[in-house]
Amino acid sequence: MSRKKMDGYESILAIEKLSKWFPITNAWNRKVGNLKAIDGVSLTVKKGEIIGVVGESGCGKSTLGKTIMGIHHPTSGSINFEGREVAGLSPFQSRQLRKRLQYTYQDPGSSLDPRWKIGRSLDEPLKIHTSLPREERHTRVREILEAVNLPESHLQLYPHEISGGQQRRVGLARILTLHPSLVILDEPTSGLDVSVQATILKLFLDLKKKFDLTYVFISHDLSVVRMMCDRIAVMYLGRIVELGPTEEVFNSPRHPYTQSLLSAIPQIGGKRVTEHFWLEGEPPDPSRLPSGCSFRTRCPFQDRACELEVPSLVNNVGYRWDACVHSQKNLV
Numbered sequence: 001m002s003r004k005k006m007d008g009y010e011s012i013l014a015i016e017k018l019s020k021w022f023p024i025t026n027a028w029n030r031k032v033g034n035l036k037a038i039d040g041v042s043l044t045v046k047k048g049e050i051i052g053v054v055g056e057s058g059c060g061k062s063t064l065g066k067t068i069m070g071i072h073h074p075t076s077g078s079i080n081f082e083g084r085e086v087a088g089l090s091p092f093q094s095r096q097l098r099k100r101l102q103y104t105y106q107d108p109g110s111s112l113d114p115r116w117k118i119g120r121s122l123d124e125p126l127k128i129h130t131s132l133p134r135e136e137r138h139t140r141v142r143e144i145l146e147a148v149n150l151p152e153s154h155l156q157l158y159p160h161e162i163s164g165g166q167q168r169r170v171g172l173a174r175i176l177t178l179h180p181s182l183v184i185l186d187e188p189t190s191g192l193d194v195s196v197q198a199t200i201l202k203l204f205l206d207l208k209k210k211f212d213l214t215y216v217f218i219s220h221d222l223s224v225v226r227m228m229c230d231r232i233a234v235m236y237l238g239r240i241v242e243l244g245p246t247e248e249v250f251n252s253p254r255h256p257y258t259q260s261l262l263s264a265i266p267q268i269g270g271k272r273v274t275e276h277f278w279l280e281g282e283p284p285d286p287s288r289l290p291s292g293c294s295f296r297t298r299c300p301f302q303d304r305a306c307e308l309e310v311p312s313l314v315n316n317v318g319y320r321w322d323a324c325v326h327s328q329k330n331l332v
């Protein structure tokens with residue numbers, strides 16, 4: 001299949017109606033329902049862009065990243081990466097096709113074996129995925145180590161002997177050795193102090209340029225997302241509720257959930273992006289979602305129409321998409 005063209009851009013990843021449901025079991029291990037961690041997500045990622053995925057804890061950001069990466073088997077839907085369908089492949093086929101698609105774990109330590117020195121952790125993916133001889137593997141590891149600004153002496157250290165920021169760099173180095181084209185960064189700055197965050201963010205931008213990368217940038221840190229991303233997708237309980245160019249979404253959020261999420265960002269001076277309302281209460285239990293729009297139980301605009309059907313993500317104005325029946329009629 002040829003790669004789809006969109007808005008004059010080449011798409012690198014196109015997911016359609018992707019769902020990942022986890023079974024809910026009772027005390028006797030009997031399945032009693034499904035937890036819809038992602039439910040019917042469609043999204044196209046343009047080659048070369050940084051697309052942010054934001055939303056409250058538990059809305060399905062990591063599950064989305066892991067399902068795209070093949071760590072979770074999708075319940076349904078399609079994942080087209082560089083023109084090829086990669087959903088539902090066997091682990092072997094999946095490994096072959098997904099070398100150029102990589103995912104960095106939310107917890108950097110979890111991708112590194114605590115018993116292995118960093119050198120072995122960096123060499124292992126090359127051993128598994130390539131047929132490069134030992135010398136060439138070592139040359140590639142040294143090149144990538146330099147690209148992420150880590151000294152060669154780190155090859156001899158264990159993960160617990162390096163800092164959180166350095167673990168991030170090692171995690172990045174580990175996937176970059178495989179020459180990916182798309183990298184899913186899951187909460188890449190969480191747990192880092194502000195100055196380390198700044199250097200890591202700059203490193204992402206440098207590496208993007210150097211290795212011609214596309215990023216899916218998963219984060220709950222809205223200011224970092226605003227700084228880094230060309231577009232953002234806002235998720236609520238397993239679905240994308242708003243999608244658009246970052247600045248446009250930040251300046252005039254359309255979906256009531258995005259409005260409330262952005263109004264929660266602390267402001268130093270100046271006016272809030274939206275004065276509409278604050279996000280109150282907790283999201284409903286994901287295993288027992290309300291009918292219709294799952295945001296309706298927290299939404300000040302909710303009425304009968306919101307109970308009746310799940311609103312689809314609609315291309316409303318320009319490159320803006322949202323999934324709210326009221327914002328689509330300009331009533332929000």
Ligand SMILES: Nc1ncnc2c1ncn2[C@@H]1O[C@H](COP(=O)(O)OP(=O)(O)OP(=O)(O)O)[C@@H](O)[C@H]1O
Nearest residue numbers: 022035037056057058059060061062063064220286
């Ligand atoms: N392996 C799993 N088995 C069962 N349920 C899971 C599994 N992984 C995630 N979930 C559930 O799926 C939902 C989405 O979880 P996920 O980790 O994707 O959220 P998230 O948006 O990444 O949250 P956070 O911001 O806290 O990282 C949650 O309700 C979670 O409990």
Ligand SMILES: [Mg+2]
Nearest residue numbers: 061062063106
């Ligand atoms: Mg997560």
